[in-house]
Structures are given as structure tokens and as C-alpha cells.
Amino acid sequence: MNKIKSLSDLRKIKQDVENRLDLREKSDNPERHVQIKVAMATCGIASGAREVMNAFIEKIAQDKLDAIVTQTGCMGYCHAEPTVEIRKPGEEPIVYGHVDVEKAVAIVDKYIKQGELLEGIIPVNYQTV
Amino acid sequence: MSRYKMHLLVCGGTGCRSSESDLIVENLKKVLQEKGLDGDAQVVQTGCFGFCEQGPIVKVLPDNTFYTSVKPSDAEGIIAEHVLKGRKVERLLYKDPKQQTVVSDSKHMEFYQKQIRIALRNCGFIDPENIDEYIARDGYAALAKVLEEMTPEAAIDLLKKSGLRGRGGGGFPTGLKWELAHKNKAGQKYVVCNADEGDPGAFMDRSILEGDPHSVIEAMAICGYCIGATKGMVYIRAEYPLAIQRLKIALNQARDYGLLGNSILGSKHSFDIELRYGAGAFVCGEETALIHSMEGQRGEPTVKPPFPAESGYLGKPTNVNNVETFANIPAIYLRGAEWFLSIGTAKSKGTKVFALAGKINNVGLIEVPMGITLREVIYEIGGGIKDGKKFKAVQTGGPSGGCLTEKDLDTPIDFDNLLAVGSMMGSGGMIVMDENDCMVSVAKFYLDFTVEESCGKCAPCRVGNKRLYELLNKITNGKGTEEDLEQLRNMSVVIKDTALCGLGQTSPNPVLSTMENFADEYAAHIHDQHCPSGQCKALRQYFILSEKCVGCTACSKVCPSEAISGEKRQAHLIDQIKCIRCGACMEKCKFSAIIIPSTKI
């Protein structure tokens, strides 16, 4: 194993290992980050929620965004699956329906980064679990 | 690159491991693999989450779902439901004892809300057997900063400014202690970490070493640089096998990275640490006794001065600090003295870790800011008294401390306030008692411990504590007199004044504080031969409520001393003289007709 010889060596190691704990750090203060919740009940999974979730995770890692992706159970919009709830810090959550991989990327680029609303918003009238 | 969507953190503290948390880890990993999800979720065994009452704990991130009392067989359900479908496993979620509502994530549990984690910052967060995870949390950055940017004098100065006081019981200012050792110019010096932790029921230090061993190692290396020592030793009781194992792993990893050994981080400072095992004697936690024990001598204390900073291990200047004291130090160097000063009370800065135990809903390990009140700790974090019983007293400071009552509950906890109300901070044991606890018996319990643990070197402790115990025993047997009370009080004062070390100087405290706060209970034992809480067996009375007794004769059949008489289908009666107070009748009665009255009949 290479010895650590200085503070800058240590910082380098830290950078290499930091992303391992990224998820844990963000979970510790979820309200400070953009929270993306993908509905992953049977109906969601059947219509591609898993791929959508992966797309979000990859996109966020790529763009180094301050966001966490979690999964929730059925939100009750089976007709519009996959559904995704986005909650920005201090804002009301918004739910998008019929999200596919392409739409996921668009949500990140347009809504999360620039605050631009996209089509496909489902009115929120439920309590998240 | 594979990116985990979820982390499953499983508590790997001694408590949870004794309830098979190892097997939970194994099963989780196995099921993930079977379902092809091992790239999606990472299983991590961490240190203690503190919520020992309902362990084993599994925490799922990123949603902070907090599963309690998890069994190895639950692994399948957690993965099939939560990991695969995003549905929480309802039956494993925590239920608030007061509201009776389900709280699904730790962020909303009252237990965690008033806690601030400094010493425990990594416990329950990182894998203690992985140095990289410690480094990812800024581990060893404090050491690097001190070595590269600060002189020993400047580093000591910062610690003095922070106001940190020793967490091992005495509350001595840590920076000042380091300065004394630093100023002493004798050749070889030593850094010692006191991990003896002998207070009954205490497990703060064990949990830190199990959950975040590197924080202690890093702080010891900083101390070595500051006082000019190249050698460190951790004195740890052999009864802590898991802490020892994790420390060993951590030491090896630190050596591999060059964070221990020669020329640490490319500097001129060399430092290494070895482990020394204690046999679990309480007195060996006292620093002079600890040093003698490490030297291979009998674990007996000697008079101070000389203090270890002047003449310690092998007669050389030695700096002894407690585990929790050390664990605070890297955070102080990283975040600065000002930050640490902003937490706590005027004279006690930062936080304190307590092992919360006794008749309380949330038994466990907590870290709270100094200045929080006992009421907040007991009723909010602790979730109140078990089974809706009434609070009676809280014992802090272990065998050296005292019992505090309702009137003291709003006292802000810090070193000086606890002393002022007749107890002490001690190392962090906090035991809550309810209406069913007999306070004379509580005092007797602690004296029993002290008598057992006294090293016998000085007469006041060896003989005096034994006499105190005998007097308490006499009282709990209903044979005490008013003179005995007087003698208890006088002898307590003498022992405190004349004992050699901290053990004897504080051992009468539980007696004095219970006599002060519960004079009526002592009086009831002496004048009425009655124990109000029904705990003292010799004084216990069983009584049959005639209106509830149906005359089934079950009690009289089970009574071994033929003390119960009565016709079939008629109310029965207990002969108090024949009764040997075994309680068999009460256990047998299906009609709750047999009681232990709280007043003398």
C-alpha cells in the first residue's frame, strides 16, 4: 500500500473514496438536497421504473448534482406509471407521470437545473409515504 | 462504474451482535446476490446506532428507514419489499412509545432529535474496519493539519481555547493537561488512552472504539506530537474483545498508510500505539493504578502528586486521557475552537455521551450537548418511564455519583451543575429509577460494588465501605436503628476525607445522596420495618384482598411454609409470621387477589 506522505496525498485519497459515502452523507440531511422519488411498486416496475431510476442516478452522478434518488411504494397513479416525485429544498413537491429514460434526463436538465416546468405534471393530492 | 442506490447499514456493536446481527449481514448479502441486486444495494456493518433498546437495528439509506428488532430471517422481506419495490416493511418500523404511532425514519424519532454527535460522529455511519471510510469523513485531516501547519505550542493553545474537559470523570481541562506534559522536558514520554470503563452499565467508550477506532488513534497521534511523545498505549479491558479486534485492525491499517510509525505524513513526528490489556478491575481505571498495572505491578493507586504528567509510566511524563476525550479532538482541530465553544454551557463545552439505562423506554447510547436538562434526556430522548410508571430518581456518575430527584430534573447537565446538586457527571452512566425501586437497596447495590472493587490498599476504603455495606444491609433487613443512620452519615464523611484515591473519596456518595433525598424511605425501613417499594424481601408483606379472593386454594397449595389458611370458596389469609416471602402465592393467584401493600399493614 502506498504511504500517505502529506496533507495533499490525504486529500487525494479522500477524493477517491468520497463518493462511496456520498449517499450516506446526503441521506443525513435529506431536506438540503433535491429529492427524487421514483414509484417502484409492481405497476411502476412493470412500466420501466427501474430503468428510470437508474437513469436518474447516472445522470446525477454525471452532472455532479446535489440530489438523492429514493424509491417509494405505489403513489396511486397506476395509469401514469412510471411516476416520479421531485422535491427541491424548500419547495412543494411536483409529480411527473409517464416518465421514461429520455424524460428523466429532461427533468434533470430543465426542471431541476433551470426550474422550467415540463409537461406531464400530475396534481398532488396525496401524502407521500 | 457501479453505483449503489441504497445502503443497508447494520449495527455491529456488541449489543446487536449478541442478537445475531452478524447473521443479518450475511443473510442480506446472500439474498441480494440471489436476486441479482448486489450492485444496487451495499450492506455495511457499522458501529452502534445508540438505540440499543430495540436492536438489532438496520437502517436503510437514502430514506433513513429505521428497522428495529430485526431478525436474520427478516433479510428476505427487507430486500423483497424495500429494496426491490420501495415498500417499507411496516412491522419492523419503530413505534413511538408515547404516541403509539409508527415513525418510519430516524430523522423523525424523538430519540435522535436533541442529540448532537461529535464523539459519536462516525458511529453508525461508517464501517469501522475500513480506514478509507474514515478518511472520506475527513479522517486524519486533523493530524495532517496539525503536523503541517501548527507548532506543538499552537496546537495545545487551540485545545486550551476550545475548553475541552476530560470525559473520564474528573473534567480536568485537556489542553492544560497536555501543556503540563509538554513542558516537562524529560526524554521519553507516553500517551495513554484510558479504555478501562469500569462503571456498572457504562458502554460509551466501548461503543466509540467499536464504531470509530480511528478517531481515538488519530487524536493520540496528535497528542504525541503536542507533548513530544513517540509512544502511545491503549489500556483496554480484556472483556472488550470486539473493541480490541477493531482497534487492532485500525492500527494495522493506519500503519499501512503511514499514519502511524516513523515520519508520519512525511513529518519528523514518529508515533506508534500498542495495546495493553486490563483484567477488568474498576480501580485500574484510576490513572495511577492504571499506570502501575501497565508496568506489571499491582493495580493499586498512589497518592497524587506526583501527577502522571510529571511522573507516570516508568517514571516518565505520561498523558492519560479518556477514550471519549480523545474522540472529540480531531473534530475540534478541524472545525476550530470557536465552533466547539459555541456548544454547551459557560464552563462545560461540547457534548457528553451517556449510556441511558434502567426503567426508561429508550435504553441506549446518546450524545447530547452540555446544558440539556435531565428532563429532556429522560422524557424526550429516553421516551419517558417504562410501563407508565412514576419517575423516582436518576443516578449519574456511577458508584461515585448520586441520585437526583424530580426537583433536579430541570438542571442543565454539566460538570459543575451536577456537582452542585449532589451528584456528578462521572464518565456517563445514567440509570433511571421508578416508583418500584427501593433507594436503600440502590445505595446498597453501589456499596456492594465498591466493596468488591476496592483494592484494599487504604483502610478507609477497605474497612469503611464494608461497614457502610453492613449497616445498609441491616437496614434493608428491618433491623436498623436511628443510631445506624447517624453512623452511616459520619462514617461516609470520614471515608470521603481520608481515602487514598478517587474510588474511596467518592464511594459514600450514593449513600449520602439517597439519605438526603429519600430520608422517609430510610425512616420507613427503620421505624416501621417496612420497604415502601416492596423490594426488600425481608420486609415484604403479602396480603390477600378478601373481596377478590374466590377461595380456589391454589395459593395455599403452593405455599411451601403452610402460611396460608382458609376454607374452599372462602377468602384466605396469610400468617405473616410463618410466611417466608417467596412470592409463590402471588405468582399462582389468577385473580390478582394477592398484593404487596405500599403501606405497612
Ligand SMILES: Cc1cc2nc3c(=O)[nH]c(=O)nc-3n(C[C@H](O)[C@H](O)[C@H](O)COP(=O)(O)O)c2cc1C
Ligand atoms: C476509581 C476510579 C475509576 C476510574 N475509572 C476510569 C475509567 O474507567 N475510564 C476513564 O477514562 N477514567 C477513569 N477514571 C479517571 C482517571 O483517573 C483519569 O482521571 C482519566 O482517565 C483522565 O482522562 P480525562 O482527563 O480525559 O478524563 C477513574 C477514576 C477513579 C478514581
